[in-house]
Amino acid sequence: MTGTAFDLPLEVLRARQNVKWRKYAPDVLPAWVAEMDFSVAYPIRRAIERTVREQDYGYPQRNGQNAELLLAQAFADRMQDRFGWTADPALVQPLADLVQGTFAALWAFADANDGIILQIPAYPPFHSSIAETGRRLVPHRMHSDGSRHTLDTAALEGLVDARTRVILLCNPQNPTGRMFSRAELLEIGRIAIARDLVIVSDEIHADLVYDGRRHIPIASLSPEIAARTVTITSPTKSFNIPGLRCGVMHFGDAALLARFRARVPGHMLGAPGIIGIDATVAAWAESQPWLDRVLVQLHANRARLDAFLAIELPQVKWHQPEATYLGWLDCSALRLPGTAFDFFHNKARIAFSPGEAFDPACKDFVRINFATSTAILDQILDRMATAVRALG
């Protein structure tokens, strides 16, 4: 019930210049965009503060080499340490953010109107990356089996036609919180090989897992799968530094990278700023103890939310996410006249993410971000319950 070492008080959060706390009116509690209401890990702060104190803003070098090489090595070390996956630092392209990586991969590995398979519901920038690059969405709908959202691998192969080029995977999945199993991932890999597809796998939520689970990078499953897999990740989600803009995309073999470079010359993607690189290296190399403590809090929040919904709001259904600090709330039993987002925004003064942004068919859903203090989470839950009770 009491605060943690990394909880930020409400007045500090309200003073921030981030979109989470600024987009909506001051009386609205934000539970939408995926960032956490927590302070940043000490090693990250220390790394940034050194550069700031020394005004060391020149063309950066780290450990006698280009700073981007240190970033690539930190990524490979992290993948080895956490997931037992041997990634190659020489096959890393630095990014500003994962949306950039998704756009670039779709641009490189598909042509106009080519099909992109995407599990639905999906993070809105996946929809826009397909639409804005002129590619064609091939929706692969996930369904609740009563205990979780399942990936229908049997249906997947039937979606592939002669113009399908990419499976755009988000694993762990946003917004359902599913972590795909080894069997599911192997089946995706088998289909990709059989039908000559590239797998673009956004694994940004891989650190935010519960119940002793361990994330499986799809590229780690076999050299054949790796050879057609682009893995995109960043510490910005799990270490709460999205404004610093730093991430990586990794190509599972040199030929795949060469195909990419023929469509997207390396320097066209720019390069992260040194503050982003330093923060990323400090996050991956030194900040796991902080993340372990954060996960205790997130795990408690998930349980608190689950119990509250079961007891106080049984009309709102969810499955506890296996990963992510996001919950996909099915409010269809409330039989709301408009969208669930509008109901909670107008009647409870809470800003969730609107379900219809993830899937046009999901206006009765909202996505909740529960990465906040117990005190703020309790306020959100109280406001939800009060608004629902007022429905009569």
Add this chain to the structure above:
Amino acid sequence: MTGTAFDLPLEVLRARQNVKWRKYAPDVLPAWVAEMDFSVAYPIRRAIERTVREQDYGYPQRNGQNAELLLAQAFADRMQDRFGWTADPALVQPLADLVQGTFAALWAFADANDGIILQIPAYPPFHSSIAETGRRLVPHRMHSDGSRHTLDTAALEGLVDARTRVILLCNPQNPTGRMFSRAELLEIGRIAIARDLVIVSDEIHADLVYDGRRHIPIASLSPEIAARTVTITSPTKSFNIPGLRCGVMHFGDAALLARFRARVPGHMLGAPGIIGIDATVAAWAESQPWLDRVLVQLHANRARLDAFLAIELPQVKWHQPEATYLGWLDCSALRLPGTAFDFFHNKARIAFSPGEAFDPACKDFVRINFATSTAILDQILDRMATAVRALG
């Protein structure tokens, strides 16, 4: 002779993790990559320190809008205030750096093997942006007329063939320090219109000008020239923050931007980190007084270098740059057996930029960066003179 308020002492410079002070052995004085040995303007430091103190690393918002919109507005305000040019914030694409913008523009406005006219000698990344995108360099050689390097506009039109698509301009020019005159720019614009070329104009040195000159953005000359001009700039050079990675490219009209977007979707270029954006806005909006003081120092350094070369090293010829803190030193009268870079590196323990990186024909040239303290500049000059005298 004494230091300025923004000079950094040698031991601080040697402690930095930047490529300028780390690439070469510790006994080498660096006078190469274009950054300054000066501390950063107070408004920039204050902007960064606020974000760092509040750990405000979430998805950023500034003044109730996306932070990139503030960046675009700060650019337009700066262009209006300094150069009387009305740029449109709606036609701005944020960049990590200008090399990214050059790659993207060549990718968008030319096809493989299409011709790109470039004034030679040229900043090495211009050469690589043409080579790595598979475009074809059409060299437009600048010549010394005894007092400065001239742009032969009469020869320019003769270089254009049916496959020429872009004039890649660097104004003020690096490494010659030329600021192109209104007449020269108008002639470039006339040829671009007559031969349907896009002008890609890197104007990053526009703030670093001497003798009361004022930079002329080529896009400011007429709506017809603007309609085919991409202007690329950043405060990283003049405000000494290249490691923070933030810049902009501006399209002279909406149709030109639409042509670009058809080849380079917006999100593919990523976005600068919030530290880079805040620093840029603070630089452009609040840091001119700092830059005015820096220019006094740079002007004095330019005069000191000119006098020293005339008196002590008459075999080394240069023209005082009209802009930039870079000098293009012609050492051919020294009749060195190898490159001028190697001579000064090996015999004087100075790292200049090698002339042959700017033009393969220029191995007898080096580029000097004179943006340092009087004390360090004097050491560089002493070492040069001692090494040359030892030639006998």
